[in-house]
Amino acid sequence: MQKSIAVVFDSAGTLLHMYRVAKDMSSGDLLTGVESTDLVARRKGRALIVLHTEPSVILAVDRNMRVIDFIDGHDIAIDISCASVPFSVEEAYDIIKDSDIRVDDILQVVGVVRKHCPEIFYVAAGIIVDRNDHSVPYVLSTGGRLFHDSKETVDRLKGLGVSVFIASGDSRRNLKQLAECMGISMERVYDIATTREKARIILELKDTYDKVLMVGDGMNDILALRAADVGIVTLQQGDHRPEKLEMSADVVIRDIREVLGIVESL
Template sequence: MGKGVAVVFDSAGTLMRMYRVAKEHDTGSIIEDVQTTLLVSQAPGRALVVIRSWFEQINNCDSKMLLRDFIEHYGISLGISCASSPFEVEEIYSIVQKSDVRVNDILEVVSTVRCHCPDISFVAAGIIVDSQKTPVPYVLSTGGRMYSNTPRTIDSIREMGADVYIASGDDYPGLELIASSVGIPMSYVYGVATTRDKERIIRELKQSYDSVVMVGDGMNDILALRAADVGIMTVQQGDERPSVLRDAADVIIDDIFDVVNIVAGI
């Protein structure tokens, strides 16, 4: 027997306005304001990988240290955020072993994000791995701050009696900051969730609720948008989105607060 409504939000680009930077490893070029999920979808055999490390560890080690040595020395775990083909975590580690990416590459993209967004409340770092060509073609960093309407949106939805969840490809330390600021318990937060993880989460919630709403903005939300009773795509971030993603949504909105009216109508 279901109960009421569950609303599941992606975080980056949905609850938060993001600024993303990629460093093309072969050329050293910095690509600003990039859509990381599109970099993944451009080629088969790619995955977006979260480096699950505190920045104090990165800042305090030798910047010339190879990323693979940094991971081994500090016992850093890696998480798959999204992928263009199926990956196992063990495969990610073996691909990183073939790369000459260094800690300095991570520091460079993080510094670029911090310089462009001095008021950010959330910073993360990662890489894109490629099983078919260059092992690590891109080094990534992303930073974000909450949309002004995000807290009001969450409060209004809960006042209507709906439960609010987060399902995100981001790592748990950053998500804990977001969740605590809007009063979402961590038991309702799913981190480092791949595209298929998000779909699974939606389908599992549908067994417990009368209606499940998914709110997202990226290609890693596409299966969840399709699986939800109501799939809402938000374009508040302002980036261009592929037509296949738009087609997956039941509703497209340009302000996160519009979710409140949609939930009220369910």
């Protein structure tokens, strides 16, 4: 009898090749090719905040406006994408409220991402907050485009009868575009999924499927990798991955197509 199999993909760095830029708010330096989850993990007490808005909305306001005034004035929802410790949205809001970050800070990093990636799939903006000194150490922007073999891999998995899911710290707005492109129902998409929520999703799916595979590339996937029947770390993004992350996986791959062989072996 054929086993029922589910494969859960992270989005950024797994289905999408990402380009990330951060602004160091203490020095004003723009840092390219950064890993947002690594910036969070560098110091206990940090969290990555997602702004639920289109870059076009940010572009339409005064560049000198404080970000908190932009959030309040345009009724922008914020969420925690990942955190090094349990963190509340209310605490993050208070830190942003007491900071002096400006819309211009966000537009600087968004502009670099847009310039570097003309064929970009989407652009998102975020803020890293730090409870240790009640500060905003970084603002950042990320842009992503599909790896050339992502859609083919998902299509072939579905052809094998595999149920495909996405669990990501990204916003529902961005994931909706990705899911539609990949032919994945939004009922199988989990947005703003933190490290612990990804693990919970895997455990819930294990109650339904014989085998559940998790495919990810970041430290925010580490608990889900451990919870899965098969945890797969992909290095297709090409940047350095922490040894701790690779050690938490059952398999390390360099191309998303390798997931097909792993599924077939089950």
